[in-house]
Amino acid sequence: MRLGFDSPDGALVCATALAEGGAAHIVVHARTKTDGYKPPAHWEWIPRVQDVVKVPVFANGDIWSVEDWQRCREISGAEDIMLGRGLVARPDLALQIAAARAGEEVVEMTWAQLQPMLRDFWTQSVAQLTERQAPGRLKQWLAMLTRNYPEAVELFTLMRRETDLEQVARLIGMPGRHARSMALQD
Numbered sequence: 001m002r003l004g005f006d007s008p009d010g011a012l013v014c015a016t017a018l019a020e021g022g023a024a025h026i027v028v029h030a031r032t033k034t035d036g037y038k039p040p041a042h043w044e045w046i047p048r049v050q051d052v053v054k055v056p057v058f059a060n061g062d063i064w065s066v067e068d069w070q071r072c073r074e075i076s077g078a079e080d081i082m083l084g085r086g087l088v089a090r091p092d093l094a095l096q097i098a099a100a101r102a103g104e105e106v107v108e109m110t111w112a113q114l115q116p117m118l119r120d121f122w123t124q125s126v127a128q129l130t131e132r133q134a135p136g137r138l139k140q141w142l143a144m145l146t147r148n149y150p151e152a153v154e155l156f157t158l159m160r161r162e163t164d165l166e167q168v169a170r171l172i173g174m175p176g177r178h179a180r181s182m183a184l185q186d
């Protein structure tokens with residue numbers, strides 16, 4: 001649930017209704033609908049929701065890094081979280097948080113380690129989308145990755161106006177064959 005439509009005033013009533021309706025747990029994206037995605041997420045509402053329901057309440061909204069998770073845990077008191085855009089922008093964010101939570105060293109995924117994922121994402125995009133849509137979907141992900149990887153900024157600049165499937169495939173290191181026919185053969 002979000003906190004409400006244009007005000008959080010109904011948040012506790014909504015949470016209670018969800019629990020009474022049989023929800024096994026509740027994820028709170030701590031913003032209203034009119035807040036959209038505007039920072040900050042109001043994590044301080046999460047303990048208020050937890051106070052009125054017995055089911056576990058998960059914190060969600062604006063967790064982009066291990067530091068954000070730490071602040072969110074302090075403010076929300078929630079042990080469990082849900083990641084949205086943070087995981088798209090940093091594909092190993094859940095692993096980083098799990099390591100931090102276990103008191104282990106956090107080792108960040110490198111750009112090189114991310115390449116097989118980019119290629120797999122491209123293969124799936126080409127197989128499932130139209131030729132017009134597929135490059136756009138990859139660019140969308142790349143744009144999110146630019147938040148954390150300078151290499152993504154460079155690649156995004158090169159790819160920005162590219163619509164040809166073969167050229168896109170070449171830019172992510174899959175040159176040679178037409179990406180679509182490769183995907184369809186699979």
Ligand SMILES: Cc1cc2nc3c(=O)[nH]c(=O)nc-3n(C[C@H](O)[C@H](O)[C@H](O)COP(=O)(O)O)c2cc1C
Pocket residue numbers: 029060061062063082083084085086088
């Ligand atoms: C790729 C992606 C897909 C999402 N799909 C849904 C969805 O199907 N239903 C939904 O209610 N929210 C969806 N969301 C919103 C997230 O669940 C989350 O509440 C929101 O993005 C705020 O969290 P964040 O700041 O971690 O992104 C999606 C978010 C992302 C990034």
